[in-house]
Amino acid sequence: MSEQIIKLKDVCKIYQMGETEVKALYNVSIDIEKGDFVAIMGPSGSGKSTGLNLVGSLDLPTLGNIYLDSQDISHLTESELAQIRGQKIGFIFQQFNLIPNLTAKENVMLPLLFQGIDKEERESRAEELLNLVELQDRMEHYPNQLSGGQQQRVAIARALANNPEVILADEPTGNLDTKTGEKVLEFLNKLNEKGTTIIMVTHDQDLAKEHAKTIYSLKDGSLEGVYKRTGKSWKKL
Amino acid sequence: MISDYFKLALKNLRKRRLRSWLTIIGIIISIATIFVLISLSLGLEKAVQEQFRLLGTDKIFIQPKGQAGGPGTASSVSLTKKDVDVIEKIQGIKKVTFWTAGNAKIEHNKKIKFVPIIGIDLDTSDLFTETGAYEAQEGRLLKKGDFKNIMIGSRYKNDFLGRPIKIGDTIFINAAPFKVKGILKPIGNPTDDSLIYMPLEDFRPLFDIPERVDTIIAQIESGKDINEISSSIEKKLINSRSLDKDNTDFIILTPEELLESFGSVLIIITAFLAGIAGISLLVGATGIANTMYTSVLERTKEIGVMKAIGAKNSNILIIFLIESGLIGLLGSVVGILLGMLIGKSIEYYAVEYLDTTLLQFSFPSYLIIGCLLFGFLIGTISGSLPSYRASKLKPVDALRYE
Numbered sequence: 001m002s003e004q005i006i007k008l009k010d011v012c013k014i015y016q017m018g019e020t021e022v023k024a025l026y027n028v029s030i031d032i033e034k035g036d037f038v039a040i041m042g043p044s045g046s047g048k049s050t051g052l053n054l055v056g057s058l059d060l061p062t063l064g065n066i067y068l069d070s071q072d073i074s075h076l077t078e079s080e081l082a083q084i085r086g087q088k089i090g091f092i093f094q095q096f097n098l099i100p101n102l103t104a105k106e107n108v109m110l111p112l113l114f115q116g117i118d119k120e121e122r123e124s125r126a127e128e129l130l131n132l133v134e135l136q137d138r139m140e141h142y143p144n145q146l147s148g149g150q151q152q153r154v155a156i157a158r159a160l161a162n163n164p165e166v167i168l169a170d171e172p173t174g175n176l177d178t179k180t181g182e183k184v185l186e187f188l189n190k191l192n193e194k195g196t197t198i199i200m201v202t203h204d205q206d207l208a209k210e211h212a213k214t215i216y217s218l219k220d221g222s223l224e225g226v227y228k229r230t231g232k233s234w235k236k237l
Numbered sequence: 238m239i240s241d242y243f244k245l246a247l248k249n250l251r252k253r254r255l256r257s258w259l260t261i262i263g264i265i266i267s268i269a270t271i272f273v274l275i276s277l278s279l280g281l282e283k284a285v286q287e288q289f290r291l292l293g294t295d296k297i298f299i300q301p302k303g304q305a306g307g308p309g310t311a312s313s314v315s316l317t318k319k320d321v322d323v324i325e326k327i328q329g330i331k332k333v334t335f336w337t338a339g340n341a342k343i344e345h346n347k348k349i350k351f352v353p354i355i356g357i358d359l360d361t362s363d364l365f366t367e368t369g370a371y372e373a374q375e376g377r378l379l380k381k382g383d384f385k386n387i388m389i390g391s392r393y394k395n396d397f398l399g400r401p402i403k404i405g406d407t408i409f410i411n412a413a414p415f416k417v418k419g420i421l422k423p424i425g426n427p428t429d430d431s432l433i434y435m436p437l438e439d440f441r442p443l444f445d446i447p448e449r450v451d452t453i454i455a456q457i458e459s460g461k462d463i464n465e466i467s468s469s470i471e472k473k474l475i476n477s478r479s480l481d482k483d484n485t486d487f488i489i490l491t492p493e494e495l496l497e498s499f500g501s502v503l504i505i506i507t508a509f510l511a512g513i514a515g516i517s518l519l520v521g522a523t524g525i526a527n528t529m530y531t532s533v534l535e536r537t538k539e540i541g542v543m544k545a546i547g548a549k550n551s552n553i554l555i556i557f558l559i560e561s562g563l564i565g566l567l568g569s570v571v572g573i574l575l576g577m578l579i580g581k582s583i584e585y586y587a588v589e590y591l592d593t594t595l596l597q598f599s600f601p602s603y604l605i606i607g608c609l610l611f612g613f614l615i616g617t618i619s620g621s622l623p624s625y626r627a628s629k630l631k632p633v634d635a636l637r638y639e
Binding site for chain 2: 033057058078079082083085086087090092093097099100101102110111113114115116118119158159161162163
């Protein structure tokens with residue numbers, strides 16, 4: 001039995017929209033093991049992005065508990081959460097979300113700055129990571145001088161800056177064509193092979209089936225099913 | 238580490254170049270105004286102190302009450318030669334001189350002007366000369382025995398009275414002819430530089446002022462206490478003029494007192510002008526706050542991203558505070574340079590066209606550093622509310638913002 005890295009226990013996220021309550025997530029319990037490649041699937045409005053935000057400590061649950069590395073993060077302050085995000089979690093977004101007026105290298109250096117790491121180390125680490133995503137010749141380029149695929153690779157490098165245990169990817173290929181999307185996922189697979197836990201939100205079933213090891217299917221804020229890969233076939237738990 | 242945040246802030250400002258500059262202009266104008274006003278008043282103070290230094294610290298001035306405004310001012314009471322004699326006899330007094338002023342019509346080559354004329358006592362005129370630090374630029378100063386001679390201010394050398402006047406020319410004063418014996422070196426302000434000085438013996442019949450003395454200048458012996466002597470002058474004058482000591486009709490001034498009263502007036506004027514400039518600074522600060530609010534709104538998503546990759550609230554706060562502080566700092570750098578330029582131009586034109594060296598600007602380093610710090614502070618203060626708001630944004634909401 002491998003170690004658990006993330007555990008959601010009876011998590012609810014309820015929004016108050018005027019008079020009515022919207023249950024974005026309702027009584028969801030998930031255990032994610034270290035080194036897993038998880039795909040969270042579901043139609044829009046199923047609560048998958050809400051779930052990802054909670055796992056990524058960007059948001060706090062209305063009810064229930066979330067454990068990261070067996071630490072309960074459901075009641076931490078904003079600054080403590082920021083610390084955890086910076087050290088343990090790397091984010092990849094559908095829109096890449098690079099800071100437009102910083103170069104590729106500076107974008108990768110930014111999370112290291114927030115951790116108080118000195119400049120020399122920040123630079124060498126950023127160069128190393130941009131090498132890893134094969135962008136060594138694009139380091140001084142600004143985001144608007146890079147293609148979508150290149151931007152997403154910079155974003156991957158940025159997500160890896162602090163050696164996180166978990167990478168959260170929200171529709172990482174949503175804004176890319178199939179070929180460049182494949183390349184981005186190749187990188188994620190490579191990382192996963194080295195032991196990084198990947199949690200990816202997608203609505204693309206083929207993509208999920210090809211790359212993930214575990215698939216959580218959400219519908220209307222509840223967990224509909226959990227599927228595990230065994231070799232080439234999938235088994236519903 | 239903090240230098241990295243400065244670099245980040247500078248990059249952000251450069252990205253919105255036009256808006257940054259428009260905001261900075263507001264600060265430039267207000268800092269330049271404040272800088273010019275303060276350096277002007279500092280310069281004035283320096284110029285005044287210089288004038289008083291020339292005056293010396295061993296002289297006491299006695300004038301009738303209500304006449305402190307200037308020479309020749311109408312006044313119900315007057316001092317006379319009798320008072321001069323009283324003062325002369327006081328222990329510790331080295332020398333006493335006095336003068337009387339009047340306005341006269343002067344004429345030269347059919348050109349007519351009305352100017353103040355000073356009648357000086359030629360027996361003691363060396364003390365008068367020392368007090369005013371008068372020096373002849375051409376010709377010589379008046380001396381004992383001069384009759385129907387005058388010395389004139391430096392402006393007459395130019396075209397103040399039609400044609401330039403030379404030594405030996407004749408000027409008609411209230412229709413009586415006077416010969417120019419000396420032209421004085423410029424004093425630095427147009428009023429003093431257009432005065433005419435004549436022997437008191439000529440002055441009295443010409444103006445029909447047989448007795449009146451407008452100002453008595455008493456020099457004390459060296460080593461004596463000026464305040465002690467000034468109070469004994471007061472006592473003696475009260476006695477000889479048979480006055481009530483709570484109701485005197487003359488005033489006694491020492492250089493220190495003059496300097497002090499002038500200094501306090503200067504402070505009030507400076508504070509008033511700086512207050513007006515402060516209003517423009519307030520407008521500039523509002524501009525910064527407005528720009529920063531817009532910036533926070535525009536970059537909400539960016540803030541969300543930064544929080545997602547580990548920025549704490551304090552990191553965001555610092556980035557935005559430095560940004561608004563830099564607006565203030567840049568504004569004050571340019572404002573100070575502009576202020577220096579304005580100050581130097583005013584100084585130049587004052588000398589060139591107004592014949593005055595009293596409009597001096599002084600730029601001490603503490604004023605420059607103070608203005609820089611002040612600009613940065615104004616920037617951070619006006620940016621603090623928007624920055625706080627940015628730092629408090631919830632990451633999920635900020636990320637979702639389009």
